[in-house]
Amino acid sequence: MRPRPVTLGDVAREAGVSRSTASEALSGRGRMTESTRLAVRDTAVRLGYRPNALAQSLRTGRTGAIALHHQHAADSFSSQYFREFVAGAMDVTSARDHDLTLLASDPTTPRATLPRVDGVIIADPIADDVRALELLTSGIPVVAGERYPPGMPTSPVVGVHHEQALRDVLDHVHGLGVRRPALVGPDAHSGWGVVLRETVDDWSAERGLVTAHRTIAFASGFTTSHEDLVGELLDAEPGVDLLLVPSEAVALGAIAALRARSSEPGRDVLVVSCADAQMLGLTDPPVTAIDLGPRALGAACARALLSVVEDDAELPPLTLIPATLSLRASTELRASTAGGASTELPGSTEPRRSADLRRDAVRA
Amino acid sequence: MRPRPVTLGDVAREAGVSRSTASEALSGRGRMTESTRLAVRDTAVRLGYRPNALAQSLRTGRTGAIALHHQHAADSFSSQYFREFVAGAMDVTSARDHDLTLLASDPTTPRATLPRVDGVIIADPIADDVRALELLTSGIPVVAGERYPPGMPTSPVVGVHHEQALRDVLDHVHGLGVRRPALVGPDAHSGWGVVLRETVDDWSAERGLVTAHRTIAFASGFTTSHEDLVGELLDAEPGVDLLLVPSEAVALGAIAALRARSSEPGRDVLVVSCADAQMLGLTDPPVTAIDLGPRALGAACARALLSVVEDDAELPPLTLIPATLSLRASTELRASTAGGASTELPGSTEPRRSADLRRDAVRA
DNA sequence: TTGAAAGCGCTAACAA
């Protein structure tokens, strides 16, 4: 049995004023004699009055909180990516004294009620996510972290410039002699998968090359099927000399599949992960990867959303933030054998070399 | 300009019933003809009606959300520990379809208003944290993740069994010949610091040993002052053969300080960190540490809190969950030279050996 | 079976 909380009415009665006067006295609005204001403040403190944020929000229409929705939040909060994203969002909400609500996200059950927040970030919108759909049609401001997959209602997007990062790394390995890239990509349920595929195809077409493709369900765990999938690809397309993979799990599968075919990853066939992860610096060989910068992305999303809920800003449909390349041995071993290849990087992303690895680990 | 959201009144009017009937029709309560119920539901869908969770909560007193407060959330969300804690809490809130609100936590500015949630977890309560104090006196249910420092109002606590883990590791290194332990501990602003100190002192007293002490501000970054602090300790207490440190940062300082004195960490002086971190497996030498299991702790806190807000459970003042030991070279190098020492661990914690390191990295 | 009325705690017009 908890005691009934002290309300504004209690304070007003005790101080002998009306509720509106009490409200204004406490909020500092309205002009009134200093004496009444002090008297009200005093009794408020004495009674231990705490404004009910719920009632306040209901009345004012502002909550001082934004929410974060992520389809797989439950299981994939484990993912380094999402945690970093949350950290970035928290960096900016906290600095602007807002709460950040992590929405429960059962992707199958609808939730119907609209959340008690001023706006929502949808991290990594996935097609068929019932709750994301609800949010998008709720009328509250939405910013997406990463682009929408086809066939979904949309909102302003803050995303990573995958095109540029991918082209940078492709140009780099092209210089090392790569002529037959293969993309093991996430499927079209994520906007990321779509961008990856388009970019590789465009890049190949521009050079008269042909890309081999395989699709893999987004966010599967460590299974041998990754090795099998890559293996099947290698057997079907013997000329492949670059494997673009979507995650560390698939990178591991790729390395295993290559070795099983007496092909040395990083020399005979290069391996690049389209998303960096700490462990990619610890594999044998370490795997070159695109660092998506999830923390910066989370921060950018929160900043964008706050600018619309607080300052009524108008957001462009798509804002891109740069990714960075982490060059590692899975593309560098070849540099010595291929001969004549430049290891200078074109483009505007900042490359980081294996020497930075140690620092990576320490920053973790 | 966003369109005015559809309210229950709109639905009622459109369906030609009163608001109360509409409410009951939608919530499934109240007995009424199937036809009116269906009619109301139908118009609700047609108008795109979404219940306002704020109003609902104001009326019912239940929000379906719990909050998480952490003093350093802004900057130290970076800390692996806190992220894991959040992940654990999210695991259980999400499974029980609750939202998890990460509270903005400026430790100096009061916030006054009580948060829009059914209960709050205070992760790692720190003395003098204004907002934590506000929460503790607000009347809403609070569960603390880790014990309170002295002089703070309290609530039920879910914490880690530091005593047991620390005694296990102390017994272990005692078997390796340690006779003069030193604790570089967090100060008494955290309950953790207090427990650590008491446990080491008790353990030493029981064996007629004496512990050297130094205190360090909680959660400082990588600074050379750590090395200086440990160095000063080593110079002042030349017999020390075990350094207990609170974090990876101080562990690094300890290693540097020892080497600067031509003392080999792990052989001449053992090093143990009271909190594990991924990088402790990558240092030279890798450092034995107590894995606090922050994810499990976060989950346990959320479970406890939900049991009180949902089932009105009565919580014991202190619930302890076990920690695990990660034995690494910083205590093992000595095993070969000390002779006769057992590496079997007494006690109930589960030791993990360096062989597990690789897996550690992969799981990250 | 349904409707009318009250009220959760607060803020903001408008009067006095």
Add this chain to the structure above:
DNA sequence: TTGTTAGCGCTTTCAA
């Protein structure tokens, strides 16, 4: 300068 009134959107008695 202060009080009265209305109402944010919803749920829940209590009558009809």
